[in-house]
Amino acid sequence: MRIYGDSISGNCLKVKWAADHLGLSYEWIETDVMRAATRTPEFLAMNPAGQVPAVILDDGRPLAQSNAILLHLAEGSDLIPADAYERARMLEWMFWEQYSHEPYVAVARFQVRYLGKAVADLDPKLVERGKAALQRLEDGLAAQPFLVGDRVSLADVALVAYTRMAEEGGFRLADCPKVQAWIGRVETALNIA
Amino acid sequence: MRIYGDSISGNCLKVKWAADHLGLSYEWIETDVMRAATRTPEFLAMNPAGQVPAVILDDGRPLAQSNAILLHLAEGSDLIPADAYERARMLEWMFWEQYSHEPYVAVARFQVRYLGKAVADLDPKLVERGKAALQRLEDGLAAQPFLVGDRVSLADVALVAYTRMAEEGGFRLADCPKVQAWIGRVETALNIA
Numbered sequence: 001m002r003i004y005g006d007s008i009s010g011n012c013l014k015v016k017w018a019a020d021h022l023g024l025s026y027e028w029i030e031t032d033v034m035r036a037a038t039r040t041p042e043f044l045a046m047n048p049a050g051q052v053p054a055v056i057l058d059d060g061r062p063l064a065q066s067n068a069i070l071l072h073l074a075e076g077s078d079l080i081p082a083d084a085y086e087r088a089r090m091l092e093w094m095f096w097e098q099y100s101h102e103p104y105v106a107v108a109r110f111q112v113r114y115l116g117k118a119v120a121d122l123d124p125k126l127v128e129r130g131k132a133a134l135q136r137l138e139d140g141l142a143a144q145p146f147l148v149g150d151r152v153s154l155a156d157v158a159l160v161a162y163t164r165m166a167e168e169g170g171f172r173l174a175d176c177p178k179v180q181a182w183i184g185r186v187e188t189a190l191n192i193a
Numbered sequence: 194m195r196i197y198g199d200s201i202s203g204n205c206l207k208v209k210w211a212a213d214h215l216g217l218s219y220e221w222i223e224t225d226v227m228r229a230a231t232r233t234p235e236f237l238a239m240n241p242a243g244q245v246p247a248v249i250l251d252d253g254r255p256l257a258q259s260n261a262i263l264l265h266l267a268e269g270s271d272l273i274p275a276d277a278y279e280r281a282r283m284l285e286w287m288f289w290e291q292y293s294h295e296p297y298v299a300v301a302r303f304q305v306r307y308l309g310k311a312v313a314d315l316d317p318k319l320v321e322r323g324k325a326a327l328q329r330l331e332d333g334l335a336a337q338p339f340l341v342g343d344r345v346s347l348a349d350v351a352l353v354a355y356t357r358m359a360e361e362g363g364f365r366l367a368d369c370p371k372v373q374a375w376i377g378r379v380e381t382a383l384n385i386a
Contacts, residue, residue, distance in 0.1 A: 048329055048332055048333070049289060049293065049329060051293075057278075061278060063278075063281050063282070063285060064285050064289075065284070065285040065288040065289055065292075066288075067284070067288050068281055068282075068284035068285040068287075068288050069281075071281065071284055072277070072278075072280075072281035072284070075277060084265070084268060085250075085252075085254060085256075085265075087265075088256050088261055088262075088264070088265035089256070089261075091258070091260070091261035091264055091265070092256060092257050092258040092261040094261075094288075095258040095259075095260050095261050095287075095288070095291055096242060096257075096258055098288055098291055098292045099258075099291045099292070099295075099296075100242065102292075103292075103296070136241060136242060139241055140241070
């Protein structure tokens with residue numbers, strides 16, 4: 001398998017972490033988004049959406065969208081709960097991540113860390129919604145060690161990626177002690193600390 | 194099962210269509226987003242994200258996120274391809290829908306139709322990205338009748354929801370003849386024409 005990814009991207013790193021956890025062998029092809037490496041004709045032929053991560057599976061077929069890749073690679077593994085309802089809740093967190101967390105937490109971090117914007121100059125809506133996403137995680141972890149059930153799942157892999165980098169976007173993880181402790185647990189479980 | 198949904202929302206209608214296609218019985222609880230029916234304490238206890246659709250399954254447990262609900266309800270049905278790679282591609286389209294299609298095509302339509310904004314006053318980024326999403330669908334349908342394989346799947350259910358309403362947001366479906374024909378095929382397959 002070849003993983004096309006940008007090492008500064010949480011969406012890409014989550015695929016790497018899952019592949020490592022699952023013991024899959026792969027070649028990592030560093031793909032620099034800031035230098036438009038996802039806009040070349042060759043890249044667009046593989047993923048017309050022009051986004052990383054994208055993978056070429058062992059049989060040569062392409063697949064994109066970080067969470068779809070996670071679900072495909074982890075099929076049948078311990079990263080996906082056996083119980084149907086727990087699987088559904090895992091998917092709920094994964095879709096929520098892409099819709100209500102990444103567009104705020106990851107985008108704020110990208111603007112601050114890679115575009116040089118001051119935290120004070122961030123769009124207030126970005127900050128407000130990012131904080132709301134972190135608070136929702138805090139609430140979701142109030143009474144349990146992982147997002148779904150009592151062990152790490154793809155929900156944690158997907159959500160930890162940008163949550164652990166949230167301070168780079170000006171968010172204060174000290175305000176979310178449950179989230180902080182969970183980040184440590186997920187890092188240990190995935191061996192990425 | 195109880196489905197909490199707003200009839201003006203494509204995200205909610207896709208759950209209804211899938212449930213109808215699968216022959217599931219349910220009670221539809223009309224939930225008016227514009228009147229903040231998703232912000233009541235009762236609703237937030239069921240779905241802390243404060244979003245519709247949300248369902249209460251037959252065993253009383255809640256589930257949210259339209260595409261997670263689709264995947265749970267349709268498990269084992271003909272709306273999910275049996276082949277692992279086709280399943281992964283279906284998921285790729287579903288995550289892409291929530292990240293790169295709905296935030297532009299659905300949001301433009303909401304602002305025009307429900308907030309009374311003129312198409313000419315829409316954020317140009319919203320229009321540009323919505324057009325790009327529709328073009329990506331057009332390209333994806335260039336050589337095949339449905340988004341994955343040769344029959345309708347959850348990818349089509351998820352994507353048709355706001356695509357068929359795109360003109361309400363000022364997008365021209367006449368520019369996307371493959372998409373137009375596909376909308377008709379999906380409507381027929383789901384019996385929602």
